[in-house]
Amino acid sequence: xxxxxxxxxxxxxxxxxxxxxxxxxxxxxxxxxxxxxxxxxxxxxxxxxxxxxxxxxxxxxxxxxxxxxxxxxxxxxxxxxxxxxxxxxxxxxxxxxxxxxxxxxxxxxxxxxxxxxxxxxxxxxxxxxxxxxxxxxxxxxxxxxxxxxxxxxxxxxxxxxxxxxxxxxxxxxxxxxxxxxxxxxxxxxxxxxx
Numbered sequence: 001x002x003x004x005x006x007x008x009x010x011x012x013x014x015x016x017x018x019x020x021x022x023x024x025x026x027x028x029x030x031x032x033x034x035x036x037x038x039x040x041x042x043x044x045x046x047x048x049x050x051x052x053x054x055x056x057x058x059x060x061x062x063x064x065x066x067x068x069x070x071x072x073x074x075x076x077x078x079x080x081x082x083x084x085x086x087x088x089x090x091x092x093x094x095x096x097x098x099x100x101x102x103x104x105x106x107x108x109x110x111x112x113x114x115x116x117x118x119x120x121x122x123x124x125x126x127x128x129x130x131x132x133x134x135x136x137x138x139x140x141x142x143x144x145x146x147x148x149x150x151x152x153x154x155x156x157x158x159x160x161x162x163x164x165x166x167x168x169x170x171x172x173x174x175x176x177x178x179x180x181x182x183x184x185x186x187x188x189x190x191x192x193x194x
Contacts, residue, residue, distance in 0.1 A: 033188050042151065045149060049148070061190055131163040
């Protein structure tokens with residue numbers, strides 16, 4: 001009997017040790033991106049976009065954004081990443097999340113938002129930075145928008161440098177607007193609570 005209790009206790013402790021700490025009790029968690037062009041720190045807004053922040057932080061804490069690339073750069077629009085390896089291989093997506101674009105945050109310059117397909121509730125892992133005021137990405141009475149969930153608080157010059165790199169059509173992906181020299185997201189880490 002004691003062996004069974006010990007085994008169950010061990011399993012319980014092992015399971016809890018694998019639980020992800022996404023700072024669920026922090027309203028404005030911060031994440032540091034260490035990129036090949038420098039560091040960017042973003043502050044997330046869990047008060048306005050709790051589902052989106054939790055989803056994004058799950059990828060961060062699992063290390064799933066580490067060693068990925070920013071694969072879409074349009075200088076007066078967005079810098080997008082989170083879904084491809086430096087070999088231009090697509091990474092597996094998690095479960096799509098509910099679109100929180102009606103949260104009052106706007107796609108203004110320096111904000112971070114979730115990329116998605118045409119279906120409004122299709123965002124998974126890819127995100128983008130707004131490098132212009134993109135009001136056309138905000139929701140309206142007739143359409144869903146793209147959910148903003150934070151903003152750059154450090155490293156705006158790094159984001160500006162990303163926005164003006166040389167791009168072209170990538171032969172492997174057959175996609176336009178891909179940086180000629182890859183911009184690597186070396187690590188994304190959740191910073192300690194303030």
